[in-house]
Amino acid sequence: MSDEQDPSIQHEGPAGGWGSLKGMGQVFARELSSPAVLETLMRQNKAEGYMCSSCAWGKPTHPHTFEFCENGAKATIWDLTRDRCTPEFFARHTVTELRDWADYDLEMQGRLTEPMRYDAASDTYVPCSWEQAFTGIATELKALDPKSVVFYASGKASLETSYLYALFARFYGHNNLPDSSNMCHETTSVGLKKVIGSPVGTCVMEDFEHCDAIFYFGQNPGTNSPRFLHPLQEAVRRGCKIIVFNPVREQGLVRFVNPQNVGQMLTGKATELAHMYLQVKPGGDIAALTGLCKHVLALDDAAREAGKEGVLERDFIAQHTHGFDDFVKTARDTGWDQIEQVSGLARADLEAAAEVYAQAKNVIGVYGMGLTQHVHGSQSIGMLVNLMLMRGNIGRQGAGMSPVRGHSNVQGQRTVGISEKPELVPLDKLAQMFDFEPPRDTGLTTVDACEGIKQGTVKGFVSLGGNFVRAIPDRDVMEPAWRQQALTVYIATKLNRSHLVHGHASYLLPCLVRAEEDLQAGGPQSVTIEDSFSHIYGSTGKRKPADEHLLSELAIVAGIAKATLPAHPKWRWDDWTADYGLVRELIAQTYPDDFHDFNARMFQPGGFYRGNPARERDWKTDSGKAEFTNPTVMSSLGIGDAPGRYHLITMRSNDQFNTTIYGHSDRLRGLEGSRQILLINPTEMQRAGLKEGDVVSLVGDAGDEVVRQVDDLTVTAFNLPDGCLGGYYPEMNPLVPLWLHDKASKTPASKGVPVRIVKRAA
Known part of the structure; x- marks a missing residue:
C-alpha cells in the first residue's frame, strides 16, 4: 500500500x-x-x-x-546564538526551580559564559574563577579513590582533547572512560570486531558510487544524517536498489528533493529512494535476515541444479571465512512460519529482497541504532555480516559494512584511547612515553557507571560535554542516586537537565564551540575529528567566542589535570594547551600506523584514511578469518510478546539531535507541537479501545519490581507494525530498564522496550 x-x-x-x-x-x-x-x-x-x-x-x-x-x-x-546564560540568570533561579523547566527552555537561555559552582546554601550556581574551579575540583578528586570516579565523553570533543582526557584518567588511576557510543553504537564495536576483526565499518564514501544494492536497517538519514541523502539519491539514479528494513516508514528513505538541485526545487519532483520498504517488527531483524539468507541458499541450489553458476561466492567463503557449514544448517532448518511470525514480514517480500541481493554484484549493508539497541543486537549484526559474506560483499570496492554513527567524533574518541577496555589501548607504549604505570583493570561502561552510582560505589562524575542524566535509561531511578555523589563536573556550552542533577560539590565549566576561534599562547589552534568512514579532518574555528571567559575543552581538561596531578617532567599540560600540534605528535607516536605525519596530513581534502584491515580482507579475529555465526534466537528483543504488552521504539524528531531539542516540529512525520505523544497504528488503537487524542500513560512491563511510568501522552495514529508503539527520546527514557541491554556490549535496548498502555480514569 x-x-x-x-x-x-x-x-x-x-x-x-x-x-x-x-x-x-x-x-x-x-x-x-x-x-x-x-x-x-x-x-x-x-x-x-x-x-x-x-x-x-x-x-x-x-x-x-x-x-x-x-x-x-x-x-x-x-x-552561535546571540543569547547568553549569564551568572545573573542563575542568581534569579534556584536549581530546584530549574528542574521543572523543559529541556528546550533550558537550552534556549543561550551560551554559558562563566565558570560556576553549586552553592548548597542558596541552591544556586554562583560564579567562580577558573583557578577556583580547577583547585576546587582537584581537591575533591584527590580526596576520592580514582576507581570511584568516572570520566565520561559525549562524542563531540576533538581528537586532541579526547587523547588528553584519556591520558588524564590513566595518570589519575582509572579506565572508567565510557562515552556516548556505550548508549548507541557500542554493539558495533563489539559485534563487528568479533566477526570481521574490525570495530568500525569497512566502507568509505567512494563505495556508494559503485554499489548495486544497499540493504538498509534501522537508520533514518532524513533526521540523523541528511547529507547521506545525496549519495543515496545519486546511487538510485544510476540503478542501485535500496532495500529498507525499519518499523517506521521514514520519509528520508522514501523520497528526497535535493535542496541544491534547482530543477527539483522548482518542480517539487522527488527522487523515489527505496526499491522495497519492509516494516519489520521491533526485534525482527534476525528473523528477516535469516529469511534472506535462506532464500539466497535456495537460489544457489536451484542454479547449481540447473547447471548454472551458483549464487554464493564459494572461493571467497573457502578462503576467507569460518563456520559456514554450521550457519547453512541453521538457516535451512529455520522454518518460514517462524521467520514470518517474528519478523512480521511476508515470505514473498523477503524472497523478493533476497533476489535483489543475489543479482547485485556489490552490496553495502547500512545500519543504525534500530539494529543495535536490542538485547540481542550483536546477533543482529552477526546475521547482517552472514548475509554479506555469502557473496563476498566485504573487502572490495562498492561493498561492505557501513554503520552510521551519531556524534561527529564519537568514533574518533575511541580511536585515540577513550575506552574502558584496557586491551584496546597501547598501555605499554603510554607507560614508556609518559613514565608511569597505567591501570590495567577493566573500567566502567555507561551501564556499569549507572549501577555504581545507584550502589554508591561511584562517587564522582566528570562529563566532557553531553547531557548524560537525560540520556540514560531508568532516569527516574537514577536522578535521586545521582545527587548522592561527592562531585559532579560538567564541561558544556549550554544549560541542560544534567547540570541540575548535581553532586554535593558541582561545577559548570563553559567552553568554546568548534566554530569559534581557539586562541592559545601558541596562536590560533585547529582541532581534528574522525568520521564514520575512518577519515580524519582538520577543523578551524573563526567566529569570535561567545564570552571572554570561555576556555577550550582542551584547556579545561588540561587545567583540571594540572591542578589534580603531581608535577611530572613528561606531563606538559601548559605546552600541550599552547600548541595542539604537540598533542597530535603524541597521537602519531602512540598510533603510528594510523596517524603518521598527522600534522602534515590533517587538512588533506576529503580527510586522510587511517585504514581498516577488514577492508583489505585481513581478518583480525580469533580464527584469522571472517566468522559466520549462528543466531541463538530469532527475535533480538529479549522480552517476548504477551497479552496486552507492546514494544516501544524510541525515536528522534527532525528538530532535534540526540537530547538537544531545536524545536517542536517533526515535519517529516507530519507531527507538530507536543513531544508528549504516543504513536500507534489505527488497528491496534481500535483493539485497545482508544481513539485519536486520548490521553494515556505508558507503564513498564519488564517483569521486575521497579515502577516505570510516563504520563500524559496523547494517542496519535501512525503507520507502525502491530504490537509496536513509538515515542520520543529522551522523554521515554524512564521506561527503559537499566538492565535491559545488549548481552555483549551493554548498549541499552531502547528500540524494543516492553510496556503497557494505561487509560486515564474517566
Missing part, C-alpha cells in the same frame, strides 16, 4: 526541499544569529574549514557549494 493510500502515515512531503530550508531559517531567526554565521556555514565540512559538530557523516574531497544539511546548519546556528 502506498503512503498516499494510507491515512495513518503522517507526513507533509519528501525529505529535503523547501521544508528543509524553512526549518533552517526558523532556527536562524529564533536564535538571533549574526550574519557571520552564514560565512561559517559556507566553510562547513570543507578542507581548511570548520567540521560540523552534528553527525559523523563524511566530508567529500569535492564538496558541494553548500556542504551542510538541515540538522548540521541547525547545530551551527544553535552554537
